[in-house]
Amino acid sequence: MTAPRPPAGDPGWRGDPGWRGDPGWRGEFRFVPYQVGDPGRAATVPAHPDPQAWDQPDTILDGYLIGGPDTPPMTLRAASVRGRSHRFYGRARQDAYAVRRDERYVVLAVADGVSAAPLSHYAANVVTRHGCHEIRAQLATTAPEALNWSWLLRVLAAKVVAEGRRQLGQPDLPDSEVATQLAATVLFAIVELAPRDGYHPVHLLAHGDSSAWILRAGQHWEAQQPIKNEGTDLASSATAALPYLPDTPPVPVHTVLAPADVLLLVTDGLGDPLGNGTGTVGGFLAEQWRRPPEPLAFAAHVDFARKSHDDDRTAIALWPGA
């Protein structure tokens, strides 16, 4: 008995293995995981869920055009990806990012929850989301150069402590004890949507070891802060993190983004392998991100395997133009 033929006009019937008609769909997802240098043994470890944090996704990502009603569009990609260590040990991703925009500015934030504190993913979410929200509100009446960053960090520190008390269900817990349960670095960028003389002014503020970079003309990575651990004999993972406040007033960095540049904000999971930007990782990311990749591809780039680099990673990249 022969297999039944598809009824005329049904392009999707594929029950007959010998049938070679039009299946009615198009597209392909062919994925070879990225490795930069030696991927390490951690590249192949299985991933496990965090039974304490079912609603914290392994990976989040975004890709869109962003611009004001009267300004040219910019292109954004963002991804936050759980590190292989957290995957292997069944711990939640503790990084976060957030984006806000008004008519004149786009406000970006990345944050890295401190691993030693178990509720740090809440801290990372609070400082990015509330921080972007608060900055955008301030920008309605204040120029970016005049923002009071000390005040902002104090507000965010208080928000982190309040969130910690809420999560712990202990409204009277002292600040110092709450801080042992959740803390996060944070890095903000304010990008002016309207170019001035062809360049987008950029204002950056970091608390802790998340780092901002500009890929100049698609060629080389320019660090917007001192390179972590450069010049020291031994590496240290110690970093500043909210709700702990800096001892000295935070110092913002002001720069500009040219039409062929890319602004990149990263947590140390990506900043550490990037190093000073001149190595293999810098070459890989420059090659992949000279032009905006597909959003899913962007997340796959962020998730590259490299020996000993198994931390959570977060990146926001912003390109002038569409």
Add this chain to the structure above:
Amino acid sequence: MDATGAKLLPFYLVVDVSYSMSGKKIASANQILPQVRDALAENPILSDKVRIGLIDFSNDAQVQLPLCDLLDPSLTLPVLSVRGGTSYVAAFDRLRTEIAANIKQLKVDGYRVHRPAVFFLSDGAPTDPDADWQAAFARLVGDPAYPNVIPFGVDEADGAILARVVHPPSGTKQMRMYLMENGQDPAQAINTMAEIMVSSVINSGRSVSQGESGILLPDKDELGSGVTQHAPSDWV
């Protein structure tokens, strides 16, 4: 292959191979690295970062295993045998030059090296004059890249002496020492100490994975029987 930025956590096992270590004690000491290797094999995340070296000492000190990845398939683990004497001076000086040379080379190769840790296993008192081994130890821990030092004493080891080679001896990153309880079998005690070392390698490596830098030691109540943990101040 370009290793720029790769993180490493170095451990040095320093073993007394004076004649008094012969027999079951040296046999137990020879089982330490295989146990560390087996533990690392079950922890691929850590094995990417942990490096181990082995130095033995008697009248002189020798690097028996240069700092390496214990899971390297081409590796053959050395077997220690006993020689004469117990020179802490030789041990500390050799350790100091080895650490300095390793860190220098690893930095040239682009690695980011965390502060090393030393497990120092001895079954007796030093044969050097007190002032000499104390000066050698001061040189070792006076370097900017000084190691954390965790002494392990069995048999005739002197707690009062080993208490002086715990480093840092105080503060938030204070280390501890481990001593065999009186009347225990020293070979058994070394086996228990091997478990402490494995636990420290795994937990410290995991701590580096979590963005911390500290060397972690097991709590007192996690120790196997026959071995006790002490802060240096216990001896003051």
